[in-house]
């Protein structure tokens with residue numbers, strides 16, 4: 749269980765996150781919704797130790813995470829909006845390089861893990877292509893596979909469908925849903941209403957640094973009027 753407790757983050761004098769509190773269970777998807785600049789990426793970046801916090805704690809299964817250190821435990825995996833793949837490396841090397849350099853796996857073990865993940869994400873035939881030669885959807889899947897190779901407990905995906913067409917959005921939604929089924933704690937930042945409709949998730953609407961409304965996607969479908977702020981936000985983005 750991931751527990752975010754009274755998290756506050758400012759850039760200069762501007763409070764971006766103001767007393768964020770939430771709990772995400774294993775196998776659950778938390779989806780952060782909100783206007784541009786509201787702090788969705790910042791929240792995911794904090795979890796990955798790419799930003800510091802001003803106050804508050806984050807704990808995983810009762811253990812408080814050290815937010816001052818670089819993400820050396822690999823508890824959290826991140827799929828960036830722009831994927832941040834190593835374009836000059838092959839598809840396979842994108843996975844094997846961090847396994848060898850960071851987790852100190854042998855080349856044989858790293859290759860085995862890479863092949864397994866590439867098979868699972870339908871990329872094994874692209875093995876020796878450069879990452880730069882992949883389509884947007886293929887890059888997305890490679891970014892997920894690369895993050896999963898590090899065996900995180902928490903997977904963060906920042907705007908995972910922003911570069912994709914509606915068909916690929918469905919594929920990505922399935923992949924994200926599968927991560928939850930596989931037992932990961934999944935956090936997604938998105939304002940893609942197509943994606944929101946396809947995920948079984950808990951939606952957190954953010955505004956002015958706070959979570960202003962929360963809904964289970966199932967409940968939102970049955971009773972949209974019960975969640976007026978989320979309903980209004982989604983209507984404005986369709």
Ligand SMILES: Nc1ncnc2c1ncn2[C@@H]1O[C@H](COP(=O)(O)OP(=O)(O)OP(=O)(O)O)[C@@H](O)[C@H]1O
Nearest residue numbers: 759760764782783784785786787788789790791937
């Ligand atoms: N390193 C930084 N230094 C100063 N300000 C920053 C920094 N990173 C983000 N900000 C500011 O913090 C706010 C939140 O940014 P963030 O990227 O988290 O928003 P977001 O909700 O992900 O937006 P979008 O939907 O456009 O991706 C913005 O006002 C942004 O300009």
Ligand SMILES: [Mg+2]
Nearest residue numbers: 788789790937
């Ligand atoms: Mg963002």
